[in-house]
Amino acid sequence: MNNLGSVIFNLTGIIHIFVWVFVLFAFTNKKLAYFNIYYIIPMIYLLHILPFHILMEIKKKSNPKHWEEDTEYIYNILILPDIFVKTQKYLDKHCTYNPISPQGMLIFGLLSSIYVLYKDKTFNDFNTTLKF
Numbered sequence: 001m002n003n004l005g006s007v008i009f010n011l012t013g014i015i016h017i018f019v020w021v022f023v024l025f026a027f028t029n030k031k032l033a034y035f036n037i038y039y040i041i042p043m044i045y046l047l048h049i050l051p052f053h054i055l056m057e058i059k060k061k062s063n064p065k066h067w068e069e070d071t072e073y074i075y076n077i078l079i080l081p082d083i084f085v086k087t088q089k090y091l092d093k094h095c096t097y098n099p100i101s102p103q104g105m106l107i108f109g110l111l112s113s114i115y116v117l118y119k120d121k122t123f124n125d126f127n128t129t130l131k132f
């Protein structure tokens with residue numbers, strides 16, 4: 001693999017990891033949660049509708065012969081992605097619906113971000129609407 005292909009491959013892998021980390025932890029800040037709900041999650045949803053995964057295609061084009069092995073190597077170096085992928089594979093075998101599949105992570109990111117943005121407002125409105 002040439003140097004430019006290596007840089008593109010590694011950069012794509014790291015961006016891919018950081019996008020999912022952002023989706024999962026955007027609820028820690030209200031501005032990030034808002035950005036997650038209105039921009040990131042819809043963009044990921046639209047990208048997942050495509051018949052191909054754009055980041056995986058970039059990885060395959062930048063390293064056509066060994067992209068799977070090199071992806072595993074990067075995950076092993078970063079440790080947490082490796083643990084995450086192994087947990088995903090385990091849950092795929094033992095759960096009807098894997099909670100940390102891409103769809104599960106999108107749902108978690110959406111629900112946790114919505115909760116952070118509307119927890120005080122909606123609970124009070126909901127409580128007064130029901131007149132408890």
